[in-house]
Amino acid sequence: MENHSNIAGDGRCNPTAPGIPEPIPGADVKSRASDPGEGQLHRGPDAPISSESGETGPRNGLPGYRLSYEEDGVFLEVSPGAPEASPDLEKAILDYLGRKRLKNVQSEAVRGVLENPSSRILVAPSQEEFRLGWDASVIVAEDEMSAYLTLIPPEDGGEPPSLPGVAQLLADKGIVYGVDEQALRRCVENREYGMEIPAARGIFPVDGTDGKLVFHFSTDFTGAPVILKDGRVDYRTMDLFEQVKAEQVLVTRERAAEGSPGYTVRGRLLKQKPGKEARMPAGKNVELDEERLVMTAKISGRVDFVNHTVTVSDRFFVKGDADLTVGNIDFDGDVVIGGNVISELTIKATRNIEVNGVVEGAKLVAGGSILLKSGMQGNDKGSVEAGGDLTAKYIERTTVRAGGNIVADAILHCRLSSGGSITVRGKYGCIIGGAARAQNSIQAKSIGSSAGLKTGIEVGIALEKRERLSFLTNEVKRLREEQDKFEKILSYLGKMESLPPEKEALKRTVFVGMLQDKQKISEYTAEMEKTEEEIRSAVKGKVHVMDTVYPGVRIAISLGEYKVTSPIRFATFRFSGKEVSFSACELE
Incomplete structure (x- = not known):
């Protein structure tokens, strides 16, 4: 009795081989035979598919080609309308015959049937047909944040899919993170052939949040008298400052959050942007705890927040005129x-x-x-x-x-x-x-x-602010270059077992210079940030x-x-x- 295997050109089974799903173009496919140890990796549209009836063919859009298993041998048949012969077509058919484990294939015969449409030619001696096992295609998104799997059914008698097999297929494809085991199990147990399912999902990084300061006094003082509705100024009602007591909490600092990294389905690390710690704006007459999380007033008096600094201060009062008897x-x-x-x-x-x-x-x-x-x-x-x-x-x-x-x-x-x-x-x-x-x-x-x-x-x-910003930028660059030179000098001196007096003096001078430069860089950087914001709001x-x-x-x-x-x-x-x-x- 004859057994026919159609090489379906549209990637699905022909009427005699129902149930073959259409492949996903360009997908990498892991194909497994009945013998798990014989599975091979195939890429692109020429990878074979399988059908439960034993009729199989390459996914390259080649209608009209069919294998026929008979007592006289295995024949390759071609009907009118088949694609023209080409090296790619010949290779696809030979690859398929190899996948079918066809023995003693006559390559010249395959070439002959391709060159003679509507022909039928013996390509191998009579033998039992080998049934292909299940296949699967995997598509990984361009950003590697998701992967989709499509199961392709085995031929009749071929190896059915299993959860370990599908999991191993994904691992072989480099899909190692965010694998949806429940979705894979459901797909395998329900034999969801031809259905694209989400097999794995990555996670995006979560950026950290900056630390922030919580002020426990008002910072919105206008520093001006109240202007009445009629335009007059009420100098008796002032909005200048707030009184605080010694040891009163002025500012608390909330720590920055680091955030969490992300991972692609291929396990590639996606780094998050960590939050920046807020700087405690400590000025005169205030105290900070050991962790610099709480600021309190050292003395009783007025509290101000000016030029990004919190201070508590006293007052100097002159009862009469400021004249020469008082002086500057x-x-x-x-x-x-x-x-x-x-x-x-x-x-x-x-x-x-x-x-x-x-x-x-x-x-x-x-x-x-x-x-x-x-x-x-x-x-x-x-x-x-x-x-x-x-x-x-x-x-x-x-x-x-x-x-x-x-x-x-x-x-x-x-x-x-x-x-x-x-x-x-x-x-x-x-x-x-x-x-x-x-x-x-x-x-x-x-x-x-x-x-x-x-x-x-x-x-x-x-x-003026732009000129100042240019000056600050150049100064910070110069100071950092100077610090690099200081570090090299200290490194050189540190390698010497003993230093003469003049070298010891040089070491001390360089160390003091580094500390001074570091302080200036910190001050200039803070001023640069403030100046840049002012320039952006100029229009x-x-x-x-x-x-x-x-x-x-x-x-x-x-x-x-x-x-x-x-x-x-x-x-x-x-x-x-x-x-x-x-x-x-x-x-x-």
């Missing part, structure tokens, strides 16, 4: 002047300065905020430098530089620079003459005057005019400039499309 003041803390400050004096405070009277042509320097309850007449000699905010009733003919905001009722013929915003909204609310520069925004009732006084308004100007600046901006005013925002040639009322100026433009005022 340089105090590590707050300074409060009950009266006026005369010209030529210099008052310095590491924290805040408060003056109840009038300031003349003096110099005020504060690491924190400055409050001038009665204003300042600088007479083109006075200057004010505040690390935080500056609040004054009026400022005239004074040079002012504030790291934070500037708030006043009137500003006349001054040169102002604010790292935050400038707000002039009191009874007069005017900026006349001079120049005002702010990092964020400037708002006033009126800017300039009907007389056409030249008045410069600049917002978001980052040129967000706006100028709000709630009444009139007059001719003679020049408005510069970021890299653009607008020269006012006619009065403009109720306008907001902004930088957009590489130029300064204005629209209706955004503020009431």
